[in-house]
Amino acid sequence: MQTQMVFTVGNSMMGDDGAGPLLAKKMTENSIANWQVIDGGSSPENVVHIIRRIKPNLLLIIDATEMGLNPGEIRFVDVDMIAEMFLMNTHNMPLNFLVEQLKPDIESILFLGIQPDIVGFYYPMTNAVIEAVEKVYQALQQNNITTSFERLQISDNGQIA
Numbered sequence: 001m002q003t004q005m006v007f008t009v010g011n012s013m014m015g016d017d018g019a020g021p022l023l024a025k026k027m028t029e030n031s032i033a034n035w036q037v038i039d040g041g042s043s044p045e046n047v048v049h050i051i052r053r054i055k056p057n058l059l060l061i062i063d064a065t066e067m068g069l070n071p072g073e074i075r076f077v078d079v080d081m082i083a084e085m086f087l088m089n090t091h092n093m094p095l096n097f098l099v100e101q102l103k104p105d106i107e108s109i110l111f112l113g114i115q116p117d118i119v120g121f122y123y124p125m126t127n128a129v130i131e132a133v134e135k136v137y138q139a140l141q142q143n144n145i146t147t148s149f150e151r152l153q154i155s156d157n158g159q160i161a
Contacts, residue, residue: 002034002057002058003036003054003055003056003057003058004034004035004036004056004057004058004060005035005036005037005038005051005054005056005058005059005060006023006024006027006035006036006037006038006060006062006140007037007038007040007044007047007051007059007060007061007062008020008021008023008024008037008038008039008040008061008062008063009040009041009042009044009061009062009063009095010041010042010063010064011041011042012041013121013122014119014120014121014123015116015117015118015119015120015123015124015125015126016064016071016114016116016117016118016119016123016125016126016129017064017116017119018064018125019062019063019064019114019116019125019129019132019133020039020040020062020063020064021039021041022125022130022133023037023062023133023136023137024037024038024039025039026133026137027137027140032137032140032141034143035140036054036056038050038051044095044098045097045098048098048101048102051102051105051106052101052102052105055105055106056106057106057107057108058106058107058108058109058110059102059106059108059109059110060110060112060145061079061095061099061109061110061111061112062111062112062113062114062136063095063111063112063113063114064113064114064115064116064119064129065077065111065113065114065115065116066115066116067113067115067152068115069115070115070128071115071116071117071126071128071129072114072115072117072126072127072128072129072131072132073114073115073132074112074113074114074115074132074135074136074149075112075113075115075149075150075151075152076110076111076112076113076149076150076151076152077111077112077113077151077152078111078151078152078154079096079099079109079110079111081154082095082096082099082111095111099111110146112136112145112149113152114129114132114133114136115129115132116129117129135148
């Protein structure tokens, strides 16, 4: 049987970095057929063992991600580029380490980034990011998550194109 899992990451006390936990909350309150959700919060390494035990066929990691885009824009990011691209990290362990841990056990891992605007303690989440979370939720509901958003384009010199 095919297992699909959303693995959200982020800190809901840090403004737009709470995009992942907000999506997890929506999915917990209103589940989506054929999708499980685990909220890794700001310490996603603490739940990796659960993901490894379940061994989903598809793992969709969702996090607020600095991509140099307009706030609320959503892009798929090549999981192998995470370590090279993103200097901003509000998590205890860089996500590329988690991805490397999970690769042997999971058939397909996708990373979906939501461009934050404000990431700081006790700031509210911006409307642009709240709307982006809703778009992701709707794409999951309609079972077209992989076709709903573009891939982040990186030029040969490492710049976001």
